[in-house]
Amino acid sequence: MTAMVETIDIVKEFDGLRAVDRVNLSVEKGEIFGLLGPNGAGKSTTIKMLVTLLKPTSGKTLVAGYDAVSQADEVRKRIGYVPQESALDARLTATENLELFAELYGLSKSDIKRRIQEVLELVELDKRKDDLVAHYSGGMKRRLEIARGLLPSPEVLFLDEPTLGLDPQTRRVVWDFIHRLQKEWKLTILATTHYLEEAENEMSRVAIIDKGRIMTMGKPSDLKAEYGQDLIELSVDYPDGIYTEEHLREKLEQMQMANEVSIRAFEVKLSVADGKKALPSIIHKMEDAGIRMNTISVRTPSLDDVFIKYTGRGIREEEGSAETKKQAAKLIGRMRSRI
Amino acid sequence: MVLRASHAIWKREMRKWRRSKVQLASSLLLPVLFLVVIGNAYSGSFSSVPIAVINLDTGTPAHVFNEALSNSTSLSIVSANISVEDAQKMIDDGQIAGFILIPANFSMSLLPLPWGVIPSESTKINVTVDNTNQMISQALAGIAAQSLNVTVHDSRVAAWFTNITSLPYRTGGSYINSVDRYSTGFQFIDFLAPGILAMTILFTSLFAAGMPVILDREIGYFDMLLTTPSKRSEIVLGFTAAGVTKVVAQATFVLVIAIILGIHMALNPLSIVYIFVLTILLALVFVGISIALSVKIELTAFQFVNGLINFPVFFLSGAFYPVESLPIWLRNIVYLNPMTYAVDGLRSVMIKGTSLFLVLPDVIVIAVFALLTQILGNLAFYLALSGRKIKLFRRDKPKINTLA
Numbered sequence: 237m238t239a240m241v242e243t244i245d246i247v248k249e250f251d252g253l254r255a256v257d258r259v260n261l262s263v264e265k266g267e268i269f270g271l272l273g274p275n276g277a278g279k280s281t282t283i284k285m286l287v288t289l290l291k292p293t294s295g296k297t298l299v300a301g302y303d304a305v306s307q308a309d310e311v312r313k314r315i316g317y318v319p320q321e322s323a324l325d326a327r328l329t330a331t332e333n334l335e336l337f338a339e340l341y342g343l344s345k346s347d348i349k350r351r352i353q354e355v356l357e358l359v360e361l362d363k364r365k366d367d368l369v370a371h372y373s374g375g376m377k378r379r380l381e382i383a384r385g386l387l388p389s390p391e392v393l394f395l396d397e398p399t400l401g402l403d404p405q406t407r408r409v410v411w412d413f414i415h416r417l418q419k420e421w422k423l424t425i426l427a428t429t430h431y432l433e434e435a436e437n438e439m440s441r442v443a444i445i446d447k448g449r450i451m452t453m454g455k456p457s458d459l460k461a462e463y464g465q466d467l468i469e470l471s472v473d474y475p476d477g478i479y480t481e482e483h484l485r486e487k488l489e490q491m492q493m494a495n496e497v498s499i500r501a502f503e504v505k506l507s508v509a510d511g512k513k514a515l516p517s518i519i520h521k522m523e524d525a526g527i528r529m530n531t532i533s534v535r536t537p538s539l540d541d542v543f544i545k546y547t548g549r550g551i552r553e554e555e556g557s558a559e560t561k562k563q564a565a566k567l568i569g570r571m572r573s574r575i
Numbered sequence: 576m577v578l579r580a581s582h583a584i585w586k587r588e589m590r591k592w593r594r595s596k597v598q599l600a601s602s603l604l605l606p607v608l609f610l611v612v613i614g615n616a617y618s619g620s621f622s623s624v625p626i627a628v629i630n631l632d633t634g635t636p637a638h639v640f641n642e643a644l645s646n647s648t649s650l651s652i653v654s655a656n657i658s659v660e661d662a663q664k665m666i667d668d669g670q671i672a673g674f675i676l677i678p679a680n681f682s683m684s685l686l687p688l689p690w691g692v693i694p695s696e697s698t699k700i701n702v703t704v705d706n707t708n709q710m711i712s713q714a715l716a717g718i719a720a721q722s723l724n725v726t727v728h729d730s731r732v733a734a735w736f737t738n739i740t741s742l743p744y745r746t747g748g749s750y751i752n753s754v755d756r757y758s759t760g761f762q763f764i765d766f767l768a769p770g771i772l773a774m775t776i777l778f779t780s781l782f783a784a785g786m787p788v789i790l791d792r793e794i795g796y797f798d799m800l801l802t803t804p805s806k807r808s809e810i811v812l813g814f815t816a817a818g819v820t821k822v823v824a825q826a827t828f829v830l831v832i833a834i835i836l837g838i839h840m841a842l843n844p845l846s847i848v849y850i851f852v853l854t855i856l857l858a859l860v861f862v863g864i865s866i867a868l869s870v871k872i873e874l875t876a877f878q879f880v881n882g883l884i885n886f887p888v889f890f891l892s893g894a895f896y897p898v899e900s901l902p903i904w905l906r907n908i909v910y911l912n913p914m915t916y917a918v919d920g921l922r923s924v925m926i927k928g929t930s931l932f933l934v935l936p937d938v939i940v941i942a943v944f945a946l947l948t949q950i951l952g953n954l955a956f957y958l959a960l961s962g963r964k965i966k967l968f969r970r971d972k973p974k975i976n977t978l979a
Binding site for chain 1 (some may be wrong): 700794795796798799800801802803805
């Protein structure tokens with residue numbers, strides 16, 4: 237099947253800073269593809285290259301079969317874009333906002349009114365269509381932006397962090413709606429996100445991106461299966477500092493309870509084939525060894541675990557890192573100074 | 576600590592100000608500009624004011640006076656010994672600021688009876704001035720009076736006097752008769768009106784066109800516009816047209832107010848059309864500049880740069896200070912300033928009611944400027960969109976380092 241969206245070794249540099257470093261993506265028609273990564277990973281930059289807002293420093297981008305650089309207008313006719321920051325005219329009504337873009341998308345005059353009504357109904361905003369956008373809530377604004385992205389009946393819809401800043405219920409509504417779009421309209425969708433649950437639950441396939449590079453790509457379940465195993469997480473109690481981390485690791489490995497042992501700050505993660513079965517024996521063995529545990533739990537791996545495996549740190553941790561926050565802010569600043 | 580919060584906010588504003596290069600630069604430049612322009616403009620002295628001289632007298636004093644006028648650096652004699660009608664026409668056409676008529680009996684009026692004639696109105700030196708330009712017309716009268724003073728103290732006049740009368744030379748009172756070319760009671764405000772209209776166009780164009788673009792840019796709205804298959808040039812045109820519309824609306828408002836306030840204006844249909852054409856063209860000039868700026872500069876810097884442009888463009892255009900009151904090196908800037916031509920054209924049409932044919936050159940000049948700035952604006956747009964920085968200075972290629 238030919239890919240709907242394809243990038244071949246694309247690179248984007250801003251004044252010597254490489255925001256996107258040889259990214260290869262391939263999105264099939266009709267799938268919901270996710271680009272998962274922490275802030276500053278290069279998600280927005282990548283999407284901007286796909287929607288023809290930025291030119292790659294090198295590499296090729298193909299959307300709906302057209303080259304995004306040399307055939308930009310053809311691409312623009314076939315895509316919808318919902319940006320991360322709200323880009324609506326607060327002093328215009330929903331209808332008026334859509335009217336502008338209907339004209340800009342070149343919809344035929346006779347179609348415009350009908351189409352606007354269609355997309356507004358789709359996002360369930362038709363009752364409020366003549367209200368000023370200034371009076372809309374965050375969720376409504378996001379829905380309006382999605383409606384706008386759908387105006388030209390695109391083949392591909394690009395969403396940059398579509399549920400950022402929305403509460404869980406609204407997020408659910410937005411995603412239910414996106415799924416409906418995919419089913420009813422056979423729309424191909426590419427969305428970026430830094431929410432793990434979103435990537436795990438809503439996407440057909442996910443690419444994990446970090447520092448401008450794709451770490452791994454595939455179906456969420458496959459990625460987790462690749463990670464391999466169930467996780468038993470336990471926190472160890474160290475009375476009087478009997479054990480150092482090194483010492484503890486040796487001991488645990490000796491006990492041969494797990495396939496892999498990972499320790500961080502006395503949080504132990506044991507990778508086992510079947511967590512539910514292994515749990516009772518682990519508890520016994522720990523008691524026999526005299527190692528006291530505070531907590532213990534079993535879980536199936538998440539994409540965060542996959543992320544840690546590839547990058548050595550979790551997405552959640554990543555967000556707190558001062559260094560990457562600085563990088564991310566620098567990038568956003570640089571991108572802004574070019575329209 | 577007293578006023579702790581105030582101090583904290585002050586500190587914050589100072590920090591931001593220090594770090595904004597554009598703001599700092601314009602804060603420093605503006606007072607310098609101020610000094611240079613106002614300092615030179617308001618020096619009170621004029622140079623090379625264009626006039627015509629009509630000498631109907633053959634006597635020595637007339638000759639000496641004529642010479643004094645020629646020698647005066649404040650004046651530039653453009654034409655001599657033409658007919659009065661021709662001279663009046665030259666004022667109408669804006670070629671001269673006034674003409675000086677030396678009547679046939681002037682010299683005779685300096686002699687006592689029975690050699691000469693009694694000084695009267697008909698023997699006085701007539702200075703006819705373009706009173707739509709009040710500063711110059713007053714200056715002209717003053718300069719003529721000065722030259723006259725020089726003349727009556729000249730040794731040649733004394734010699735001539737004694738020659739004829741064999742009496743010791745005694746200067747009588749001799750005065751200038753100042754005549755307004757346009758005798759319809761002009762006030763300063765009438766003279767200013769075209770300048771005010773032009774100023775409105777200038778100020779509004781710079782703001783109205785670029786501001787929305789910058790605001791759109793800053794919230795990422797621009798990105799959305801660019802993902803559509805519409806032509807970039809069409810987008811720029813849309814913003815330009817909106818800017819021009821706002822300006823024309825405002826200019827119309829100013830005109831209406833002016834009329835209500837009773838400001839003098841020639842108001843026939845043709846001149847109104849002319850005013851509008853000029854307004855639109857001038858608006859295009861500055862809208863083009865505004866859009867070119869808005870593509871590159873951020874909001875606070877935009878306001879400063881606007882102020883920086885506003886000031887010299889307005890003050891160095893003859894709208895307020897006549898060109899002749901500026902030193903030669905500043906005059907060159909004036910002739911390169913589209914405002915100058917706009918103000919000149921507006922003044923001619925609004926006040927003097929000059930034939931449109933004569934002011935056509937003004938329109939053409941501004942049209943050329945408009946074309947240039949529109950091209951500039953579009954170009955800036957394209958360059959910015961293609962992601963290439965508009966480099967003012969060459970910078971060495973930085974080393975490429977990855978994020979890792």
